[in-house]
Amino acid sequence: MREHIKDLWKNQAIMALVLAVLLFIITGVFRPQAMNMGAVSSIAAIASILVFASAGQCIIIISGNGGIDLSAGAVMSTTAVISVEMMKGDASMILPTLIVCILVGVVIGAINGIGVSYVGLPALIMTMCVSNILGKVQLIISGGAPRGTAAKEMTKLLTTRYFGFIPGIFLLAICFFILTVVLIRYTRFGYRLMLIGTNDAAAYLSGIKVKQVRLIAYAVGGMLAGIGGFIAAGYYSQAQCATFNSYSMMSISAVVIGGTLLSGGKGNFTGTVFGALLLTVLSNFLTAINTSPAVRDIIMGAILIVLLAAYNRKESLRQ
Numbered sequence: 001m002r003e004h005i006k007d008l009w010k011n012q013a014i015m016a017l018v019l020a021v022l023l024f025i026i027t028g029v030f031r032p033q034a035m036n037m038g039a040v041s042s043i044a045a046i047a048s049i050l051v052f053a054s055a056g057q058c059i060i061i062i063s064g065n066g067g068i069d070l071s072a073g074a075v076m077s078t079t080a081v082i083s084v085e086m087m088k089g090d091a092s093m094i095l096p097t098l099i100v101c102i103l104v105g106v107v108i109g110a111i112n113g114i115g116v117s118y119v120g121l122p123a124l125i126m127t128m129c130v131s132n133i134l135g136k137v138q139l140i141i142s143g144g145a146p147r148g149t150a151a152k153e154m155t156k157l158l159t160t161r162y163f164g165f166i167p168g169i170f171l172l173a174i175c176f177f178i179l180t181v182v183l184i185r186y187t188r189f190g191y192r193l194m195l196i197g198t199n200d201a202a203a204y205l206s207g208i209k210v211k212q213v214r215l216i217a218y219a220v221g222g223m224l225a226g227i228g229g230f231i232a233a234g235y236y237s238q239a240q241c242a243t244f245n246s247y248s249m250m251s252i253s254a255v256v257i258g259g260t261l262l263s264g265g266k267g268n269f270t271g272t273v274f275g276a277l278l279l280t281v282l283s284n285f286l287t288a289i290n291t292s293p294a295v296r297d298i299i300m301g302a303i304l305i306v307l308l309a310a311y312n313r314k315e316s317l318r319q
Contacts, residue, residue: 012259013271020278023285031288037165043280044166045159048173049235050250050276052228055180056109056221057251058272060123062184063217064197064264067116070127072225073248074134075108079229080239081138084148091151101230102223108134109222113215131248138241146239154234169235180224181269193217197264254279 024043028035053072060067079101086097108130115126158169184190192213195203204210228247233239256262257278258271282303286296 012257013268013274016257016271016274016278020274020281023278023281027281027285027288030285039284041161041165041167043277043284044170045235046283047273047277047280048167048169049228049232050247050254050280051173051273052176052231053225053244053247054251054254054272054276055176055269056224056228058180058255058258058260058267058269059184059193059217059224060221061252061255061260061262062193062197062264062267063214065116065200065214066123067197067214067217067264068123068127068252068262069109069112069218069221069225070124070248071108071112071131071134072127072221072251073245074131074138074242075105075222075225076229076232076244076247077239077242078108078134078138078141079104079226080233080244081142081146081241083230083233084146084150084237084239085141086148087151087154088148089151091153094151094154098227098230101226103226105223105226105229106219107222108226109219110215112222113218116218117211117214131245135242135245142241144241146241150234150237152237155237158231158235169231172231177269177273183220184267184269189213189216194265194267197266199265250276250279 053076057069057072060069082101082104083097086100087093112123112127112130115121115130116123119126158167158172160168162168162171184193192203192208195206195208196210196213200210203213229239229244232244254275255272256275258273258275259268260266260272283296286299291299
């Protein structure tokens with residue numbers, strides 16, 4: 001029995017799910033009116049948006065060499081602004097807007113990848129600089145205040161609650177989850193990604209083009225963040241500059257809490273999904289007990305530090 005409990009404690013994905021459920025129950029104790037299917041639906045929808053943001057972050061972190069993307073949130077904000085500015089409520093513009101958002105995400109991700117892989121800049125610095133640039137780009141595109149809206153048909157598709165409580169965006173996130181898991185676990189790219197994340201030199205000696213694979217990882221990460229911004233704009237119907245910038249740190253936290261090592265080489269996208277759920281429930285709990293935004297950020301930051309310290313230690317090697 002003790003061995004099973006130890007195994008459960010070591011399984012970060014399961015622990016993230018367990019903590020999310022416990023927090024939801026505790027929220028109900030403090031605020032009974034929050035225990036309803038509407039609250040469950042809302043949590044599922046908000047967590048789904050974070051899943052879209054975290055998918056690309058997971059791939060980049062797996063690539064190793066200090067891989068991280070602090071521009072993911074800014075990419076989401078940028079493509080969200082582009083989405084409402086392009087669609088302006090017109091359903092015929094949904095597909096063209098999606099294509100543009102994908103291209104924008106790929107280009108930005110590729111720029112990050114070139115800077116990190118070929119120029120040799122630290123990922124932290126490179127992606128932070130790109131994030132700052134994107135903040136100004138959003139202002140230029142929107143004039144400071146986006147005036148458009150997403151197509152009503154798209155918003156309806158994402159916000160409709162099927163069977164009374166399952167939001168459309170959640171069903172889309174499930175499809176997205178399946179595609180991401182297949183990409184990471186069952187493709188040649190995913191196999192090479194794990195290898196370069198584990199050991200650059202060994203991967204190179206095995207004939208893998210390390211810099212090229214890492215560049216592709218950043219490009220794919222940018223693309224997924226771009227799609228995330230498009231989906232988020234559709235769900236909320238509107239978007240403001242910098243709306244999703246905080247998703248950079250949130251996505252990193254979700255990835256790490258879910259069991260992906262910051263050192264790279266080990267990825268768990270299922271755990272990332274549960275990590276996103278945990279963060280969403282945690283935010284919901286802090287809101288339910290009427291904490292101020294400042295106090296909420298402090299508490300959430302402290303809890304995240306504890307979780308990351310507990311679960312993101314790289315296993316020691318035998319000498």
